[in-house]
Amino acid sequence: MVVLKSAAELATMREAGRVVAQILTAVRAAAQPGATLQELDDLARELLSEKGAKSSFLHYHPSFAPIPYPAVLCLSVNDAIVHGIPDARRLDDGDLLSIDFGAHIDGYHGDSAITVGIGTVDAAAQRLSDVGKQALDAGIAAAVAGNRLGDISHAVQTVCRAAKYGMPTGYGGHGVGTAMHEDPHVPNEGRPGRGLALRPGLVLAIEPMVVESGSDRHRLLLDGWTVSTVDGSRAAHWEHTIAVTEDGPVILTAL
Known part of the structure; x- marks a missing residue:
């Protein structure tokens, strides 16, 4: 069921979203060569506590997962697409790191992700990240009252496919509210003018995922969470x- 949010609910979600943005900014600054993924997760936990917010990810246990999620960040390095679990791995110069983070205040969630280069990255890695951000921006621009869900999906798809990148089949965005994942599913591919009508009060997480090789295939690693490319x-x-x-789309997880 799709639930439209009131002005008061959106204000609370904006508070949660601002916390998400602030902590993502701090983690991004700490993501340097030699830092471990666990250290980044520890930093996010500390900041969450300081800001009086709670993690959207910690102990989250969907039906597909063998265990509840054990961290507050999803940290996906290089060939990991999403849902990488923080561990003792040290970041190397040239790595590409996706940082996904969610938090809630008074039961209302915010969810956001960024991709950052560690140290000095090659031009191909930078282009990959840039295109992902451009696809996100295009999807957000299409999130206009009166448009359809397919307009968002098509905008994301157009940017990614024009760059000859793959997009993992079946993955996309989602509604957000009193649960981190609500209806509707927001595909990263679709036909314009089709699907759910976009109405004021609808809150969505739009999240492009792009694969450098152009392949749409993916695999689930043995930890039961990390989704990786099949070709490395x-x-x-x-x-x-x-x-x-x-008045148009409003980004709730911006600084």
Whole structure:
């Protein structure tokens, strides 16, 4: 069921989204060569506590997962597309790191992801990340009252496919509210003018995922969470939680 949010609910979600943005910014600054993924997760946990917010990810246990998610960040390096679990791995110069983070305040969630280069990355890695961000921006621009869900999906698809990148089949964005994942599913591919009508009060997480090799195939690793490319090629992931309003899309997870 799709639930439209009131102005008061959107205000609370904006508070949660601002916390998400602030912590993503701090983690991004700490993501340097030599830092471990666990250290980044520890930093995010500390900041969450300081800001009086709670993790959307920690202990989350969907039906597909063998265990509840054990961290507050999803940290996906190089060929990991999404849902990488933080561990003792140290970041190397040239790595491509996707940082996905969610938090909630008074039961209302915000969810966002960025992809960052560690140290000095090659031009191909930078282009991959840039195209993911451009696809996100295009999807957000299409989130206008009166448009359809397919207009968002088509905007994301157009940018990614024009760059000859793959997009993992079946993955996309989602509604956000009192649950981190609500209806509707927001595919990263679709036909314009089709699907759910976008109405003021609708809150969506739009999240392009792009694969450097052009392949749409993916695999689930043995940890039961990490989704990886099948050919070892790199991936990038970008996401914002946005609200559809009478005045256009509003990014709830921006600083």
